Amino acid sequence: DAMVIQNPRYQVTQFGKPVTLSCSQTLNHNVMYWYQQKSSQAPKLLFHYYDKDFNNEADTPDNFQSRRPNTSFCFLDIRSPGLGDAAMYLCATSKEQGGTYEQYFGPGTRLTVT
Amino acid sequence: KQEVTQIPAALSVPEGENLVLNCSFTDSAIYNLQWFRQDPGKGLTSLLLIQSSQREQTSGRLNASLDKSSGRSTLYIAASQPGDSATYLCAGAGNTPLVFGKGTRLSVIA
Numbered sequence: 001d002a003m004v005i006q007n008p009r010y011q012v013t014q015f016g017k018p019v020t021l022s023c024s025q026t027l028n029h030n031v032m033y034w035y036q037q038k039s040s041q042a043p044k045l046l047f048h049y050y051d052k053d054f055n056n057e058a059d060t061p062d063n064f065q066s067r068r069p070n071t072s073f074c075f076l077d078i079r080s081p082g083l084g085d086a087a088m089y090l091c092a093t094s095k096e097q098g099g100t101y102e103q104y105f106g107p108g109t110r111l112t113v114t
Numbered sequence: 115k116q117e118v119t120q121i122p123a124a125l126s127v128p129e130g131e132n133l134v135l136n137c138s139f140t141d142s143a144i145y146n147l148q149w150f151r152q153d154p155g156k157g158l159t160s161l162l163l164i165q166s167s168q169r170e171q172t173s174g175r176l177n178a179s180l181d182k183s184s185g186r187s188t189l190y191i192a193a194s195q196p197g198d199s200a201t202y203l204c205a206g207a208g209n210t211p212l213v214f215g216k217g218t219r220l221s222v223i224a
Contacts, residue, residue: 006157033211042118042203042214043158090157101207103148105158 003027004106006091012112013081021076021109023091031101032074034066035090037108043090049074078111086113116141118206120215127194128223135189135218137204142182144206149178149189152201152217161202162189194222 005024013019023032030051035043047056049068063085065077078085088108094101117140127133137147146165150158162171162178164187170179177190187204201219205212 040216042216045211048211088155092158101211102146102160102163103205103212104160105150107157108155110155 004091004093004104006089006106006109008109009107010110010112012114013078014114015083016080019078019081019111021078021089021091021111023074023076023106024072025093025104025106026072027093027095027104028071029093029095029104030071031094031096032068033092033094033103034074034076035092037088037090046076081111081113083113086111116144116206116208116213118204118213118215120202120204120218122218123216124219124221126221126223129194129196131194131222132190132192133194133220135191135202135204135220137187137189137215139185139187139206139213141206141208142185144182144208147178147180147187147204147206148212149176149187150203150205152203154201158203191220194220196222196224198222 007022033048034046037043046060047066063079067075088110090108091106092103094103119138121136148163149161152158164171164180175192180187199222201217203217205214
């Protein structure tokens with residue numbers, strides 16, 4: 001089945017130690033997104049790629065970066081995680097069809113910062 | 115800037131009851147509205163997508179409506195079951211990617 005895959009599902013890192021979360025997709029969608037979701041809050045968009053074009057949300061901290069080496073893969077790098085970065089990180093994909101972008105989400109990576 | 119509000123924040127109903135979840139948005143120039151389900155500690159599962167030219171979409175026991183002029187969408191769940199217990203989120207897409215509401219946490223009691 002075509003799907004969005006996130007690895008790892010659970011990640012524990014130390015304060016200030018760089019961490020990378022990965023997302024892959026078999027849907028061949030041209031748009032990929034990274035969201036941060038904290039407990040009982042709405043998912044917050046960090047950035048997205050439209051093909052190779054990177055779009056950063058204005059309030060995304062510089063501590064967060066992303067790479068998309070090809071259509072299928074996208075990475076979220078947190079350079080120096082703080083305690084406030086502990087959250088669920090969600091990857092999503094979409095493909096434009098007639099001006100509509102239906103989004104498909106992966107299972108998420110739960111990040112814990114100790 | 116699009117803002118999405120969901121009311122109520124939490125809802126508890128007995129099994130078998132029909133229920134309505136509400137979603138309101140501030141910018142009527144949306145391209146589509148999408149309803150999701152999220153189980154605790156999991157990702158989001160897409161339930162229904164309503165394009166701006168449509169008024170409603172149906173899937174099984176679920177029916178979602180969209181009224182752009184009033185800035186509202188509703189998700190109707192018929193004959194609720196304990197397995198429907200989850201958080202339901204709506205999200206609108208316009209010139210910018212999806213903007214989410216905080217969700218309604220639904221509990222269906224057997």
